Amino acid sequence: MTLTMFGSLLGGIGLFILGMRLMTDGFKYAAGRSLRGILARSTRTPLRGILSGALITALVQASAMVTVATIGFVNAGLMSLRQALTLIYGTNIGTTMTGWLVAAVGFDFNIQAFALPAIGAGMFLRVLRGESRAGRLGEALAGFGLFFSGLDVLKDAFGALGQSLQFTAISGNGLLAMAAFVGAGFLLTVLLQSSSAALAIILTSAAGGVVGVTDAAAMVIGANVGTTITALLVVLGATASAKRVAAAHIAFNLITGVVAFAVLPLILNFLEFVQALLGLSAGPATELALFHTVFNILGVLLLWPLTGHLARFLETRFRRGEEDLARPKYLDRTLVATPVLALQALIRELQRLGDLSRAMAKEAISSERVDPRNLEQERATTDRLVDAIGEFSSRMQQSNLPPILAEVLPNALRVSRYHSEMAELALMVGQSHGRAEELGPADVMEPVHAFKSRVVRLLSELDRQRVDFDEESADKKMKELQDAYQDLKSRLLRIGAEGRLPVRRLVEELDTLSNIRRLAEQADKAARYLKTLRDYLDQEHQNDATSPSPSETSPHQDS
Template identity: 45%
Template structure:
């Protein structure tokens, strides 16, 4: 008996069972009937949601364990690499790539770079190249996912790492061994998360194609870039987002172009960490963070503009090597390619970018440290230039006096002292350069002598700040004077010091050289009284010799700072015409100041 009605026409060739890999699917299958309808019941949705959350959680946990373990295992070696390996831009680029590849965290490298710039161990120029290198180094994560996450049975590959790592974490004898175990366990957990994501997206991709819901053309790419950016900002882990994108593309949920656009968004999303770390930070920290932001924004803009071209070139390269263009490998290649392209773009832009950063993100202290009265036009009129120099020296005098006043507090205000001293240090070279330009002109003898007095005033101010810094460091360790008898005497000395600082301020309307001399004599008397009291305490063995020597040195440093600001005040009085140079020298001799 016939089994059914006969059909006219040639019989349509049946497509073989649909494989997971979209690159291997039969293109002749009838598109309307290729996918079954998506079951939206709670029982069907739950495995997808659970698999997605679990996979992301395992990946984030593994990444955290891997990063923290590698940082602990490496110890100070990474800091040494950053300190010694960034002498040139090329070495800085290599150091950034190497460190990020080792610790799998561009954020850690960025934070370390900020710290080294702030401490003066790393220049802004070299820190910029470390940041550029860290963006290339972070692409290793995509290669790990592409090369290992889809080429092996992941559980057989990852579980031994978890077991060995956990054993080392629990049984390791040293901190480095336990940290290495944490890194190995994290490496295994990371790939177990990828396995969970892969299974979730493979099942999800059989019933739904996200590409059907993506706007076509450039608008759709921009939306995907925004989605990748938002996901990275929310998860604070670009590696996890890239792993999700790779597994989704490999599972057939989206096209290569759509996945590449989202990968661009992950690069832009990493800037959120740099922006947050720069809030309330120093100006140098903001410049390093701005470097990271500018690099990723410029690179992302170029990559999205050249997206079809880049994907075509990468596809041609894969065909040339006769390798199957799997989505995972294509995305890893794209991630690396556009970050390398960004570095190439920065080669001609690095110098203008550095100048731009140096002129922006200035702190209040840096603005204060810029000369306020010295400018090139005033050099054309020597008398006007000398007046501008006097006004600027009045500012530096106030910084030295403010530092001296802060040193009289118990305990001394060390941050404020350092801020004032650093401002004076920044102004001193600008003043010296201005004086050299002024001396290059043909000046009358009176103005030449006035310029010499100006330089002497600056020298005295710098000497005073040096003494204040040393006194502050010593006073911080000594604390309050030993013995109740010494405290009133020490307080009187501090009060006399503060009175002298107030009178030596050349910016005050009642500033006068005689008033400074009166305060200086009073401070000298208080110093001698404090010194005699200290020696008396030592003679009666109420203070040990070492403590006595420290307190005598502290009093001597404070006395030297007092004398130096007084000498600077005399030079300013000479410039104002209130004292003659001979009178200033006589006053210095009367006070026993060299």
């Protein structure tokens, strides 16, 4: 191999991977919200889930994008694990489209005649329309052109390489020889971190005569199994739901790979028989693309009847992290690459944090003799969740966010801060109850208990209004609460002036009531800002001049 050959090979791989990345990013931002809707509607039956996963993956050429979206839906409770499994099956079938693209262009076709105009038109659209949906589609089109440009370079590199290099040293029909080629395909995918790039290299090398069809088929099996390493790396430290989806992906690829390896000669002989029967003369690339598709479909047929058993088995796994209240349940770093799904997961975690802080507040307010140690543990739990939410939000900010999400994301930090302050105030209220003496006469106790009950009812209403927060009703209730607090404060001051309540005890009770009032205010602010996040999530995912800014839709400023 000459230095020129090596440079051409390296450059072709680089162009191919860059094209895949641009295609993935372009489709991800242009169709993120649409993808969410399509997947949500397309998993009502197992067959629809498989077909949808295959079709979407084939169109966007990004199985990782569909897998991440699937994890997001399972995390958000919008999709069951069983439904997710059908999408995973379909995604593996959809990845075979790369092979068909390589085979479809042929090797007498002038690829650059198509690729260069696609790159030019795509980048022109990207520059002209910027971050809009049309601009992102232009980016995907340019990536598509680069995809084929890289393919053209690989074709020439392997064509020259095939004349001077043959893998005769390990080629053969023995089990060890086939296993060596499976290992080569596996290693290629792990090194490139892209099964599509590995598959393109394998198919073009077979077409260039570097490896035989049987050896290349073994490498295709290895490339298919190699994607499991990517899945393992992605879910390290991820949520239990993400680990279950990744485990399903790994199980599918391993089982399919083992079966395909065991019956490799039979599948290839069957494909040759079909070609001879139909009078077809397919080249190596077409034959390998067909092989890749057939053994993935075979894997689906094998696992489809076992989907229910596999889902139930996986749901019993990875429970320890899920049962830890302080560990995020919905936040998953794999979602950061898909902003709409990341924001959805962030909202779900903020709702969960709100549930914990409101429960802690109601416990502190309602119990006259609460154990401060329990509250301290609960406070530590909320602190850890707040830290995780902050870290996740920071990761989102560092990614390439659409402007509308970049502007609204700080509201998530406001919500987490309000819930953190609620937890701190609840701890202070609980500690004050532990130190306080009885107020004394019933005419003193009754209005205090009535005020506390009013706040507990307000917190309970916020629990019920997690999704549909009514700002008008909340304004009215908060005004009534403020009026009730001022009346109670005046009443207690009069009682203290009459000498019916010790000054020290009066000051302690006023401080506690002030903390309870502030606690209600923080809960109200958190609910208002959380509503703005949900409103942005519901808006059309696009960046145009008419989109409202956070300053136009955010609630009143912090006091």
